[in-house]
Amino acid sequence: xxxxxxxxxxxxxxxxxxTPATFLRLALHSRAAARGGxxxxxxxxxxxxxxxxxLANAPNATVLRTYAGDLSILYEIFWQRAYxxxxxxxxxxxxxxxxxxxxGLAALYFLERFPVSRLICVEPEPANFRLLQxxxxxxxxxxxxxxxxxxxxxxxxxxxxxxxxxxISAETGTTEVAAISMPTLLQSQRLFWVDLLKIxxxxxxxxxxxGPSDWLAQVGVLLIEIHSTASQLAVREAVQAxxxxxxxxxxxxxxxxxxxxxxxxxxxx
Numbered sequence: 001x002x003x004x005x006x007x008x009x010x011x012x013x014x015x016x017x018x019t020p021a022t023f024l025r026l027a028l029h030s031r032a033a034a035r036g037g038x039x040x041x042x043x044x045x046x047x048x049x050x051x052x053x054x055l056a057n058a059p060n061a062t063v064l065r066t067y068a069g070d071l072s073i074l075y076e077i078f079w080q081r082a083y084x085x086x087x088x089x090x091x092x093x094x095x096x097x098x099x100x101x102x103x104g105l106a107a108l109y110f111l112e113r114f115p116v117s118r119l120i121c122v123e124p125e126p127a128n129f130r131l132l133q134x135x136x137x138x139x140x141x142x143x144x145x146x147x148x149x150x151x152x153x154x155x156x157x158x159x160x161x162x163x164x165x166x167x168i169s170a171e172t173g174t175t176e177v178a179a180i181s182m183p184t185l186l187q188s189q190r191l192f193w194v195d196l197l198k199i200x201x202x203x204x205x206x207x208x209x210x211g212p213s214d215w216l217a218q219v220g221v222l223l224i225e226i227h228s229t230a231s232q233l234a235v236r237e238a239v240q241a242x243x244x245x246x247x248x249x250x251x252x253x254x255x256x257x258x259x260x261x262x263x264x265x266x267x268x269x
Contacts, residue, residue, distance in 0.1 A: 001034075012079045018052040026051055029066045030075075040067035046127070057111035059138040063103075063131055070103055070131075077109050083198075083223070084113075085249045087260040091221060093196040094118065097185070099148045100200035100225075102128050104135035110196070111139060120189050122146055124157050124177040125166035142189070148201055149179035150211035166202065182208070182215045193267045195220045203227035209238040216242040222261040229255045 001009070010027060017023035029049055045068055050061040055078070064070035076082045083106065093114040098107050101121035110116055119140060123129045124147035132143050147155050157175050159166040186194070197219045199205060205224060209231075216222070216239060226232045232255040236246050239261040251257015 009075070009079065012075075016053050016055075016078065018054055022052050025049065026053075030071050033066050033071045048131070055108050055112060057139055058108050058135070060135075062105075062108070063134050065131075068127075070105075073102065073105050077105050082250065082258070083109055085223075085258070085260065087247060087249050087262075088196075088221070088223070091196065093221070095191065095194050096120070096196045096198070097191070097194050098122065098198045100198075100202070101132055101143070102200075103131040104141075104143075106198060106200075107132075107136060107141055108139075110198075111141070114196070116140075118191075120144065120185075120191070122148060122180070122185065124155075125159055126175065126177075127159070128166065144180075144185075146178045146180040146185075148185070148199070148204070148208055149181060150207050151179070152181050152184050153179045155179045181211075186215060186218055191218070193218055193220070195267075196223060197221070198223045200225040203231055206231040206234040209235045213238040213242060216244065216263070217265070220263050220267060222259075222263075223249070224259050224261070226251075226256050226259055232256065232259070235259070235261075 013026045014023050017026055046065065048063050048065055050063050052061045055062065064074065091114065094116060095118045096110050096114065096116050097120045098110065099122045101107055101123040104121065107119060107121050110119060121132060121136065121141055121143045123132050123143070123145060129143065129145045136143055147157060149155055154176050157166050157177055159175065205226065222239060224235060226235060240246055243264055244261040246261050247259065248254065249258040249260045
């Protein structure tokens with residue numbers, strides 16, 4: 001990282017921290033997380049640090065893990081503004097569903113950025129889910145522990161050293177969790193219309209969108225992280241079959257990264 005970028009990052013930490021002590025903690029732990037060399041121990045990977053941060057609608061300290069990728073996501077969302085996209089600039093998103101919510105940082109961003117009155121967060125990985133609940137306490141968000149799948153049931157997930165990369169895997173998965181389809185999710189939460197649906201499920205999007213996708217008629221804008229060419233093809237075909245527009249919002253490869261699909265029909269509430 002260049003000197004200019006390092007100074008910009010420190011300036012961001014200073015603005016984000018509520019106290020000088022929090023600034024120092026955030027800076028030191030960020031440096032530790034970025035340092036190469038000796039791999040962190042199993043204990044270090046699960047250690048949690050509470051940061052009182054200046055995040056709107058987050059009345060309590062945000063709890064993150066130094067070595068599990070949480071700090072990287074914090075910088076990606078609030079410093080690099082990964083979701084501050086032109087395609088979302090004029091959106092009035094009141095009902096938001098965050099699938100693959102991880103530890104709740106994207107959810108906190110949505111609460112800060114949009115006039116959200118209802119927020120449903122879905123996360124399957126147990127450790128991530130516990131932090132999700134912690135980080136959203138005191139907000140209006142509802143947290144559900146489940147994995148989005150084509151059908152209801154159970155799936156096995158495989159947690160990587162970077163906890164945000166936990167993914168569904170029948171071959172290597174070691175933890176069984178509930179699986180929920182999008183129609184069941186919408187019905188169980190009494191959601192007749194979703195203004196913004198964000199999905200980041202580590203390349204399982206192909207399986208979800210290969211099945212029936214009539215539920216897309218209840219979605220205004222889909223913001224989805226695409227992880228492979230096969231997934232991009234499956235999702236694009238599904239949304240375009242429902243009349244949605246399809247546009248890449250961010251990414252270095254034309255077939256992966258963040259994509260936005262927009263429903264041309266108005267809310268049918």
